[in-house]
Amino acid sequence: xxxxxxxxxxxxxxxxxxxxxxxxxxxxxxxxxxxxxxxxxxxxxxxxxxxxxxxxxxxxxxxxxxxxxxxxxxxxxxxxxxxxxxxxxxxxxxxxxxxxxxxxxxxxxxxxxxxxxxxxxxxxxxx
Amino acid sequence: xxxxxxxxxxxxxxxxxxxxxxxxxxxxxxxxxxxxxxxxxxxxxxxxxxxxxxxxxxxxxxxxxxxxxxxxxxxxxxxxxxxxxxxxxxxxxxxxxxxxxxxxxxxxxxxxxxxxxxxxxxxxxxx
DNA sequence: ATCGTTGCAAATGTTTTGCATGTCA
DNA sequence: TGACATGCAAAACATTTGCAACGAT
Numbered sequence: 001x002x003x004x005x006x007x008x009x010x011x012x013x014x015x016x017x018x019x020x021x022x023x024x025x026x027x028x029x030x031x032x033x034x035x036x037x038x039x040x041x042x043x044x045x046x047x048x049x050x051x052x053x054x055x056x057x058x059x060x061x062x063x064x065x066x067x068x069x070x071x072x073x074x075x076x077x078x079x080x081x082x083x084x085x086x087x088x089x090x091x092x093x094x095x096x097x098x099x100x101x102x103x104x105x106x107x108x109x110x111x112x113x114x115x116x117x118x119x120x121x122x123x124x125x126x127x
Numbered sequence: 128x129x130x131x132x133x134x135x136x137x138x139x140x141x142x143x144x145x146x147x148x149x150x151x152x153x154x155x156x157x158x159x160x161x162x163x164x165x166x167x168x169x170x171x172x173x174x175x176x177x178x179x180x181x182x183x184x185x186x187x188x189x190x191x192x193x194x195x196x197x198x199x200x201x202x203x204x205x206x207x208x209x210x211x212x213x214x215x216x217x218x219x220x221x222x223x224x225x226x227x228x229x230x231x232x233x234x235x236x237x238x239x240x241x242x243x244x245x246x247x248x249x250x251x252x253x254x
Numbered sequence: 255a256t257c258g259t260t261g262c263a264a265a266t267g268t269t270t271t272g273c274a275t276g277t278c279a
Numbered sequence: 280t281g282a283c284a285t286g287c288a289a290a291a292c293a294t295t296t297g298c299a300a301c302g303a304t
Binding site: 057061063077079080086088090092093096097100101104105106107108109110111112113114115116117118119120123 | 184188190204206207213215217219220223224227228231232233234235236237238239240241242243244245246247250
């Protein structure tokens with residue numbers, strides 16, 4: 001358990017939006033933490049493998065990371081404006097996806113579902 | 128309407144798996160077509176904007192392209208082994224996603240759903 | 255002391271861009 | 280001809296890797 005490991009974990013714990021490795025690294029640097037970019041990538045990869053962090057690809061191609069609130073399989077509802085993220089359980093969709101895959105002759109099914117929109121806070125604002 | 132434009136469109140027409148720009152370019156070259164990589168990217172971008180081609184990000188980070196069969200909003204069921212792709216309409220999921228977003232105070236909802244699995248052909252094979 | 259972690263710098267791979275050239279209409 | 284498409288080479292990114300120095304236990 002190194003200082004860098006702790007720093008990355010701590011930053012993720014207080015961030016509830018999907019964030020790129022580059023940005024997390026920049027924030028750590030700004031906060032005075034001396035952490036290498038490669039280490040940030042390393043840690044994020046490890047945390048994803050450990051199931052403690054979710055990752056997804058942003059539109060611009062970078063990988064975005066966020067700590068997991070739900071332990072089990074879940075989906076995200078994400079505000080396109082401010083990045084606010086709500087984690088969703090969706091049993092109906094799970095069943096539906098598995099069933100539909102099976103009906104098409106597929107095994108070993110998995111799926112990714114992501115809902116995006118503008119949250120009420122951002123809709124309300126003049127933003 | 129240039130020769131290159133036609134070549135890219137023709138290749139996409141006869142390809143029904145998601146394919147990277149790099150690979151499409153390589154195939155065009157192998158087929159004797161003289162097309163620049165930048166032009167392939169250009170064309171693919173234009174076709175995506177025109178709604179004639181779907182794009183998604185592969186696991187390794189590149190963008191994959193495939194001609195659209197369905198004009199309207201739809202989803203994909205993709206074989207992780209051979210890349211076989213089935214286009215799906217899923218009204219239940221559309222409604223569900225919109226409703227769930229609204230219930231969380233989101234407007235302007237959109238979503239992405241992708242189901243992956245191993246198709247029967249690939250399951251059957253020793254592959 | 256040992257062994258995994260770190261972090262720089264360089265490599266990798268994809269996509270974009272600048273700009274001179276070619277080509278369609 | 281005149282505007283736009285092309286395509287090379289170089290730039291711009293995100294990410295990975297090699298490897299020597301470092302630090303936790």
